[in-house]
Amino acid sequence: NLVSQFGWDLLVRLGAFVLVVLLALAIHQFVIYSLAIRFIAGRSPLGFFRDVQEAMLMAFSTASSNATLPTALRVADEKLHLPRRVSRFVLTVGATANQNGTALFEGVTVLFLAQFFGVDLSLSQQVTVMFVCILGGIGTAGVPAGSLPVVALICGMVGVPPEGIGLILGVDRFLDMCRTTLNVTGDLMLAAVVSTGEDEAKAA
Numbered sequence: 001n002l003v004s005q006f007g008w009d010l011l012v013r014l015g016a017f018v019l020v021v022l023l024a025l026a027i028h029q030f031v032i033y034s035l036a037i038r039f040i041a042g043r044s045p046l047g048f049f050r051d052v053q054e055a056m057l058m059a060f061s062t063a064s065s066n067a068t069l070p071t072a073l074r075v076a077d078e079k080l081h082l083p084r085r086v087s088r089f090v091l092t093v094g095a096t097a098n099q100n101g102t103a104l105f106e107g108v109t110v111l112f113l114a115q116f117f118g119v120d121l122s123l124s125q126q127v128t129v130m131f132v133c134i135l136g137g138i139g140t141a142g143v144p145a146g147s148l149p150v151v152a153l154i155c156g157m158v159g160v161p162p163e164g165i166g167l168i169l170g171v172d173r174f175l176d177m178c179r180t181t182l183n184v185t186g187d188l189m190l191a192a193v194v195s196t197g198e199d200e201a202k203a204a
Contacts, residue, residue: 001025002093002191003123010167013112013116014129014168014170015167015173017029017108017112017171018171018174019107020060020112020177021104021105021107021179022175022178022179024104024108024184025101025104025105025178025179028101028104028182029182029185033045033185033186033189034154037192037193039074039191040193040196041189041192041193041196042196043192045143048188048189048192051075051079051080052075052079052080052185054067054071054075054076054079055071055072055100055185055188056181056184057073057182058071058072058179058184058187059177059183059184059185060177060178060180061177061179061180061183062144063173063176063177064144064180064181064186065094065095065096065099065180065183066085066095066096066176068095068184069092069095071089072091072092072095072184072187072188073087073129075188075204076091076188076191080188080191080192082191082192082195083195084104086191086194086195086198087191087195089095089147089196090187090190090191091187091188091191092189094183094186094187094198095141095187096138096191097136097138097201098136098137098183098186098187098190099137099138099140099179099183100182100186101135101181101182101183101186102136102146102147102179102183103133103136104133104148104179104182104185105138105175105179106133106136106147106151106154107129107130107131107133107138108133109165109168110129110150110151110154110155110158110160111126111129112135112168113155113161113164113165113167113168114155114158114159115162116164116167117160117161117164119158119159119160121158125158125159128157128158129154129158132154132157133150133152133154136150136153136154138186142158144173144176147176148165149194150173151165152165159186187201
């Protein structure tokens, strides 16, 4: 239906959109998280990703941080051997409040729709989008497609037609699975970082 209305050029643009989102998620997960694990948590990034792969797979298959929470808690206990008082608090809060993948997706999506509809966003509007996406990543529900209402809200704020969100519905499910994987991995990474501080305080 969309191709009949907008032509094959839409598929090319959607393909580029998907690649940009995947690239941003990959850089954040395998570069930023790896650096934090190595230099803050003092762990091997390869060992960390090997230990949390069960939680990552669950996040990818369910596209829900909330549904993955029990698995993430078990991985923190049995694989990462984190203090329960830390993992329980960080992972429970992080399932809703720490959604880096969602924030990245929302920002890229708003910019994509703005370009598609020919809306020229000023620098101040782009900064506004960035901050609202960060706030949206904190408050978005950890369920499949939970970020779409936030994307529509941000589009309305900066003059982008909110109905344009229908353009990305066909690829959103796959991207939702990918960004949820990043969100859950980030929760476990933060739990490992906080646990390192707890261990140091305990030793002191």
